Amino acid sequence: MPRLALCFCLSLTLCACNKAKEGGTQLAAKVNAGEITVHQINFALQNANITSADQGKEASVQVLNRLVDQELLVQQAREKKLDRDPAVMQAIEEARREVLARAYLARLPGASGKPGDEEVKRYYTQHPELFSDRRIYSMREVLIAKEPGVAEKVSAQLEKSKNLEDLVAWLKEMKIRHAANAAVKPAEQIPLESLARFYAMSDGEIKVLDTPQALAVVLRVATRSEPVDIARARPMIEQFLGNLLRTEAAEAELKRLKASAKIEYVGEFAKRMPTMAASAVGRRSAESGFAKGVKGLK
Structure with a gap:
């Protein structure tokens, strides 16, 4: 019903x-x-x-x-x-502002758009790693804290190390913060910005992936093929592209509003805001990806 x-x-x-x-x-x-x-x-x-x-x-x-x-x-x-209570009143006001902002964005002309059949087919064709040649990856990874100079040292050490165990031993000796783990992940659970490189790797190959959160040294242990046809992928692609359309509509509207508004940052924020804005853009880029728009393929 x-x-x-x-x-x-x-x-x-x-x-x-x-x-x-x-x-x-x-x-x-x-x-x-x-x-x-x-x-x-x-x-x-x-x-x-x-x-x-x-x-x-x-x-x-x-x-x-x-x-x-x-x-x-x-x-x-x-x-x-x-x-x-002042704190309660502030929380209520914050909730009211959030609801109003979301309501406005939901009513933007492009916010309710649905991708067409050709857009869905194009996305499916352009991303074989997610659909027609989708794989389940067995991997081992070492996540290393991003600190000045660490990336260069890790890359140099990786050329000397025979395997990940050697690298982990070196990280412990150098007292560099890290975490090692093993995982089995379908393609859609790997960030889109890293998936293309991971897809191109061979089983047994090790790569260093620079992610916004950490430096990832990844070993692709093995893969198995689990393709998804376009009929099964369609609702997920539509959801993802729909989310993308809404995001683009919201960003375009905010850009338009900011261009016509008078915004003045005061005090310490006058100096900090350009840096903070750049960091926010980096976070949005890192959070983008197919997994954000869909629940996952089963």
Whole structure:
């Protein structure tokens, strides 16, 4: 059953159980002097994965119980005047600002765009490492803290070392912070900016990958092929490209707004902001990648 239709049926069910209406508000429960409405329950159920009316009724009861608990606590907080506490007021204002900002971005013209069939096919074709030639990788890696001069030393030592064990022993001797581990990862769990290099490696080959978080020395132990056809990949590609469209629309709008706004940084932030902005760009680049837009391939 479609979610909207299910919520509508749920509203009718709750209304039938509770005929009370005050000021046009459909009531689900009264808690002391407070009220919980059907609209509150439906709002809480919007993102629930409900597939049947019976499941919807059960979920609505759980949500209503949670809202009753919440209402009792809210009433106690108000009785103790916590809603006037400066820290609480600041948190409420911050939440309000976040909701408004997200609501504005969600209504941008490009935010609701859906990639076309050709865009999906193009992305599928351009990324065989994720789809047509997708692999599951067995790997060992040593993550090394990024400190001045460490990358050059590690690269030089790696040429001398016969294996990762030699490198780890050297790192311990030099007291360089590191962590070694083994893992099995599908292609989509490897950052997109590193995947192309990892895909091109041979089994048994070692590479140094410079990631924003750490210096990674990676050994590709073995791989097995698990391709994904375009029909199976389509919903995930659509989700990823949809997220990309929303991100691009948001960044374009922020760029436009900043260009027409008067923004003046004051005090120490006048000096720090250019550096901080550059760091933020680096983080966004590091966080980009197919895994961010999809849950993963199974």
